[in-house]
Amino acid sequence: MLLAAALAYARLGIPVLPVHPPAGPGVCCCGRPDCDRVGKHPLLRHGLHDASTDRRRIAVWWERWPRANIGLRTGVVMDVADVDSAPGWHGLCLLLGGGPPDGPQVRTGGGGRHVWFRPCGHGNRVRLLPGLDWRGRDGYVVAPPSRHAGGADYRWLCPPTAGLPEVTPALRELIAGPPAVSAPAPVGDPDRYARAALEAEADRVARAPVGARNDTLNRAAFALGRLVGAGMLDEGPVCAELTAAALHAGLGRAETRRTLRSGLSAGRIRPWNQGPSHVA
Numbered sequence: 001m002l003l004a005a006a007l008a009y010a011r012l013g014i015p016v017l018p019v020h021p022p023a024g025p026g027v028c029c030c031g032r033p034d035c036d037r038v039g040k041h042p043l044l045r046h047g048l049h050d051a052s053t054d055r056r057r058i059a060v061w062w063e064r065w066p067r068a069n070i071g072l073r074t075g076v077v078m079d080v081a082d083v084d085s086a087p088g089w090h091g092l093c094l095l096l097g098g099g100p101p102d103g104p105q106v107r108t109g110g111g112g113r114h115v116w117f118r119p120c121g122h123g124n125r126v127r128l129l130p131g132l133d134w135r136g137r138d139g140y141v142v143a144p145p146s147r148h149a150g151g152a153d154y155r156w157l158c159p160p161t162a163g164l165p166e167v168t169p170a171l172r173e174l175i176a177g178p179p180a181v182s183a184p185a186p187v188g189d190p191d192r193y194a195r196a197a198l199e200a201e202a203d204r205v206a207r208a209p210v211g212a213r214n215d216t217l218n219r220a221a222f223a224l225g226r227l228v229g230a231g232m233l234d235e236g237p238v239c240a241e242l243t244a245a246a247l248h249a250g251l252g253r254a255e256t257r258r259t260l261r262s263g264l265s266a267g268r269i270r271p272w273n274q275g276p277s278h279v280a
């Protein structure tokens with residue numbers, strides 16, 4: 001099934017790469033107990049640069065690793081909006097003009113969504129908004145019917161079609177722009193949005209599995225630091241909530257403090273600008 005799916009993606013012109021599958025819940029088949037990217041990192045030495053549309057190479061890979069997850073190189077046939085929380089979904093819909101996306105859509109095994117667009121020429125962007133990443137040039141995504149570290153399979157909500165939707169100007173501007181330059185405002189109610197983002201990030205940190213805790217905390221601190229820098233959240237509550245969440249997940253106090261401080265300051269100097277239309 002995985003081989004057939006990999007070949008079908010290749011027929012669409014999408015370069016495919018085999019990716020380490022999870023060996024069990026939260027355990028990576030790469031064998032490293034501290035693996036931070038369970039079920040998501042390439043099996044090939046040169047990773048995404050070995051990705052191919054060649055049927056024979058793909059067949060050889062899945063004969064060798066029949067359970068390998070399927071990675072798809074982005075930026076060639078499609079770019080992908082990677083949504084992993086409700087605020088991320090809300091932000092994406094607003095960037096698309098208010099409605100849900102109408103292109104191909106994947107339910108990821110971790111409960112998030114991947115939404116496909118025509119390539120817009122830009123590279124990856126982490127945390128465009130809290131809960132929203134962009135996979136573009138030189139990136140990849142894990143695709144159905146791969147298995148997620150949590151045990152569920154990635155599956156199609158809307159399968160790929162011939163014509164992919166273009167990114168909207170608002171979304172393109174956010175992907176292209178330096179974050180501090182007046183990005184379009186994707187939120188109708190910034191306060192509510194910021195509170196929801198804090199809740200979602202704290203929740204994600206609290207539930208982060210061993211091996212991904214520090215990385216999850218760092219990303220959360222960075223994303224929320226951008227909102228702190230924009231004056232949408234106060235640093236005190238952000239520190240308090242993320243610290244509680246990290247301790248709940250089992251991280252040590254010293255590590256939590258260190259990661260929190262560096263993530264927050266990196267985010268603060270890249271404030272998320274809501275744009276002039278929402279200053280009033």
Ligand SMILES: [Zn+2]
Nearest residue numbers: 028030035038
């Ligand atoms: Zn691994």
